[in-house]
Amino acid sequence: MKRHTPKPPKAYKDMEFLNSPDARIVRMISEFLEPQRRFQKARIKDTIVMFGSARIRPRPLTLEKLREVESALRKSKRPTKQLLLSLRDAEIQVQMSRYYDDAVELSRLLTSWSKKFSTPRRFVVCTGGGPGIMEAANKGAALAKGESIGLNISLPFEQYANDYVTKDLNFDFHYFFMRKLWFVYLAKALIIFPGGFGTLDELMEVLTLLQTKKVKKPVAVVMYGPEYWKKVIDFDELVSHGMITRDDLRLFRFMETPEEAFKYLKTFLSATYLTKDETTSRQGIEGVERT
Numbered sequence: 001m002k003r004h005t006p007k008p009p010k011a012y013k014d015m016e017f018l019n020s021p022d023a024r025i026v027r028m029i030s031e032f033l034e035p036q037r038r039f040q041k042a043r044i045k046d047t048i049v050m051f052g053s054a055r056i057r058p059r060p061l062t063l064e065k066l067r068e069v070e071s072a073l074r075k076s077k078r079p080t081k082q083l084l085l086s087l088r089d090a091e092i093q094v095q096m097s098r099y100y101d102d103a104v105e106l107s108r109l110l111t112s113w114s115k116k117f118s119t120p121r122r123f124v125v126c127t128g129g130g131p132g133i134m135e136a137a138n139k140g141a142a143l144a145k146g147e148s149i150g151l152n153i154s155l156p157f158e159q160y161a162n163d164y165v166t167k168d169l170n171f172d173f174h175y176f177f178m179r180k181l182w183f184v185y186l187a188k189a190l191i192i193f194p195g196g197f198g199t200l201d202e203l204m205e206v207l208t209l210l211q212t213k214k215v216k217k218p219v220a221v222v223m224y225g226p227e228y229w230k231k232v233i234d235f236d237e238l239v240s241h242g243m244i245t246r247d248d249l250r251l252f253r254f255m256e257t258p259e260e261a262f263k264y265l266k267t268f269l270s271a272t273y274l275t276k277d278e279t280t281s282r283q284g285i286e287g288v289e290r291t
Contacts, residue, residue, distance in 0.1 A: 031178040035171055039186065042169065043119065046273070047126040047149060047186040048110055048265070050103060051202050052133025052193030052224075059097040066090040099193050099225060100136045106191065106224075106258035107140025107148070113266055115146050123188065123269060124149060128179075129161045129170065133193045138164035151179050180205060188273055189220040189265050192252075194228040210251050211244075220268045222261050226254035 017023055069090045073079055107125050114123035125141045127134035129150025141148035142164040150165030153173045161170050173179040183190075184206060192203050203223075209215040223229045238244045255261040 028175060028178060031173055031175055032181070035182055038168070038171075042147075043121055044124050044149075044169075044186065045120040045122055046124070046188045048114075048123050048189045048191065048269075049126045049183050049187045050107060050133065050137035050191045050193065051128070051195060051199050052099065052103065052137075053096075053195035053199060054128075054130045054132035054134065055196070056096050056100050056132045056136075056194065057093065058100050058136075059094065062090070062093040062097045066094055096194065099133065099228075102224070102258050103133050103136035103193055104140040104143070106261055107137040108144045109140075109258060109262040110265065111141040111144035111146035111148070113262075115144065121147070122273075124169075126151065126183070126187070127165075128152065128198075129165050131160070131162055133195065135162035135164060138162055141166075151182055153179050184209065184215060187219060188217070188269055189222070191222045191224055191261065191265075192229075193224045194232075200232075207248075207251055211248055218268075218272050220265055221252035222255050222265065223252050224255050224261060226256055229254065 011017055018026065066087075069083070069086045072083060073087060076083060110123065111125055114121075114125075117123070124147060125137055126149035127137045129138070129152035134150070138148045138150060139162075147166040147169060148164065149169040149171070150161055151171050151173060152161050153176065161172070171182075173182075180202065183202065190206055192199065206215075206219075206221060210219060210221070235244070235249055239246055239249070253264065255264065
């Protein structure tokens with residue numbers, strides 16, 4: 001009996017091809033289409049994105065570290081420069097831990113409010129899915145018994161998905177630009193907590209898109225923690241040097257408490273994106289639909 005030559009694998013099942021440079025465009029498209037499919041299946045219409053440092057930790061952990069360093073100092077007859085620097089770092093971490101607590105509370109408030117809109121799901125908290133401020137925001141949503149999104153990314157150093165991301169809304173991206181697209185694509189509000197290079201990158205990209213009107217929809221941008229941000233970025237100097245206009249400062253607002261930020265975002269989102277019936281029956285305040 002004549003033997004048939006084994007069939008070669010179909011291109012879309014050939015892992016060697018799919019992982020090759022030649023299929024890069026296929027992988028890029030997949031990172032758009034697969035999340036889109038899941039968001040549509042979950043009936044998520046829009047999001048509130050919360051950015052911030054992965055290095056900000058809960059207060060109990062920072063206090064524990066501070067006590068360890070203080071204990072080492074007491075035992076040391078001649079403290080080293082490194083030990084003194086460790087003390088300074090531990091004290092700063094304790095100060096910064098308030099932003100973790102604030103992110104938990106703000107996310108809890110927003111999620112408790114947004115749960116009123118179940119079909120479709122409105123204003124779902126979305127983060128980068130990792131530790132720090134991202135974990136805090138996902139945790140706040142979980143405390144409100146709501147769902148939240150985690151848009152994680154593969155990095156050379158380990159970035160794990162935190163335990164509070166909703167299982168079916170946990171994503172892992174390879175391409176930064178595609179992850180950023182999904183941060184902005186569904187967002188109706190963005191809250192920027194203190195952070196480093198990654199947070200600054202995301203902040204500046206969002207402000208650039210709004211400034212150049214590449215993003216045409218109204219988006220509320222809250223820079224949380226003016227004490228931090230006004231030291232890190234001198235926006236007034238950008239204006240005085242003619243690099244941005246005074247009107248560009250209207251693209252964002254500074255907020256310093258969860259209650260203040262929640263009140264502003266609830267008012268903005270209700271007036272901008274909810275119908276009169278929705279705001280009257282569910283929030284008790286009138287709004288105008290502008291899509």
